[in-house]
Amino acid sequence: MKPPPWRRFTRYASAGTRHPSATTPRHRPVRLSPNDLLRLGLIGIRTRRMRAALSALGISIGIATMIVVTGIPASSQKALNAELTALGTDRLQAVADATASGGEPVSFPPESVAMVERIGPVNAVTAVANTHAMVRRSDRQDRLDASGLTVLAAQPNLLDVINAQVRSGRYLSKATGRFPTVVLGTVAAARLGFPDLRPGDPPPLVLINDRWFSVIGILRAVPLAPDIDRAVLVGWKAAHSALGFDRRPTQLFLRADESAIEDVHAVLPATISPRSPSEVRVSRPSDALAAKRSTEATFSGLFIGLAGVALLVGGIGVANTMVISVLERRREIGLRRALGANRGQIRGQFLTESIALSGLGGLAGIVLGVLGTTGYAAYKDWPPVIPFPAVTSGLFGAVLVGVVAGVYPAIRASRLSPTTALASA
Numbered sequence: 001m002k003p004p005p006w007r008r009f010t011r012y013a014s015a016g017t018r019h020p021s022a023t024t025p026r027h028r029p030v031r032l033s034p035n036d037l038l039r040l041g042l043i044g045i046r047t048r049r050m051r052a053a054l055s056a057l058g059i060s061i062g063i064a065t066m067i068v069v070t071g072i073p074a075s076s077q078k079a080l081n082a083e084l085t086a087l088g089t090d091r092l093q094a095v096a097d098a099t100a101s102g103g104e105p106v107s108f109p110p111e112s113v114a115m116v117e118r119i120g121p122v123n124a125v126t127a128v129a130n131t132h133a134m135v136r137r138s139d140r141q142d143r144l145d146a147s148g149l150t151v152l153a154a155q156p157n158l159l160d161v162i163n164a165q166v167r168s169g170r171y172l173s174k175a176t177g178r179f180p181t182v183v184l185g186t187v188a189a190a191r192l193g194f195p196d197l198r199p200g201d202p203p204p205l206v207l208i209n210d211r212w213f214s215v216i217g218i219l220r221a222v223p224l225a226p227d228i229d230r231a232v233l234v235g236w237k238a239a240h241s242a243l244g245f246d247r248r249p250t251q252l253f254l255r256a257d258e259s260a261i262e263d264v265h266a267v268l269p270a271t272i273s274p275r276s277p278s279e280v281r282v283s284r285p286s287d288a289l290a291a292k293r294s295t296e297a298t299f300s301g302l303f304i305g306l307a308g309v310a311l312l313v314g315g316i317g318v319a320n321t322m323v324i325s326v327l328e329r330r331r332e333i334g335l336r337r338a339l340g341a342n343r344g345q346i347r348g349q350f351l352t353e354s355i356a357l358s359g360l361g362g363l364a365g366i367v368l369g370v371l372g373t374t375g376y377a378a379y380k381d382w383p384p385v386i387p388f389p390a391v392t393s394g395l396f397g398a399v400l401v402g403v404v405a406g407v408y409p410a411i412r413a414s415r416l417s418p419t420t421a422l423a424s425a
Contacts (some may be wrong), residue, residue, distance in 0.1 A: 059361030063394045067369025074385040075377040094252040097281040107248035121260035126161040127249035129153040147191045153239035168196035169217030177235025183217040185229040343414035355402035362398025
């Protein structure tokens, strides 16, 4: 038979101990898992969708602006660089200088092309050589009347290096370069009286020294090499077999990396002609290269400034939204504090909401910025360029803005006492 309750309490009291039912357990604050904290932070976004959408729109416009103001100038810069590169910013020209040898004809060693190809930054090399031959339209023309034209032995990759195009017909290949065929520059074709070649018609003939050559192509004007416009181009092997060409080039064209164009310019004379580098005259890099590098530096400074302004505007918008959210939800804050939520949980809720809001806005801004940049570049017929650093920094910047913008509202919300929050709601 159990003793009455008062007997049990008396027994514990006489022993100097507390009754088990009278003990008060020690309560510890509940720690929220990251998943619970995320779900709690998204409550404000789910319950106030319109306000959240407008807030995310503010940060998305800022991020989209950052991508657009970096992507569109980058696309424009790439198009401008392509135009400046077409002016010869990555090309050099080496000519055998007759004035250094007292007016005597000079030429480069036959292995000069292979020697230049060994220079690291050089991407392509080609050579032409003056054969000192005479070209005439017919055998009835005076042998001394050369019409101011030059007969050059040319290699098959000449057009690629000097950025030239064929106006009609075709250029010399490895096969046609072995036979008596020629390609005329635009000025040479006009002086010899040849219009554009018609497909199917027999090729016209020109007389070089005492050999007839077939005209198989006519070039467009070549701004990077005006001498080619007044030249009659003969295949390298055909010039050797038919005109007695000694296979020693008199002029080299090369394409190199723009960043190392000055270094290539410095070592080129000694590379082409180690015994007499003074007889090699190398053209200076194009003045357009300086303009190109100047535009690159200007665009880089513009990118940084515009990106900073865009992020600042977006951050102010998010901070303003979160402060208003705290003022609107004081009753919710007071109720949660009264139910046992501590200050750390309140801070975590509002900070998570700010980061999630900025992150969603950043993702939307990246999509809008990419679409805007691509569309405008297509409209302007520019190559679309989406800077990867702008995309990654845009998303990282959105999250960082959410953290910075949410710190003050989160601290302010956590400092609200339950009674004050419920009384002012």
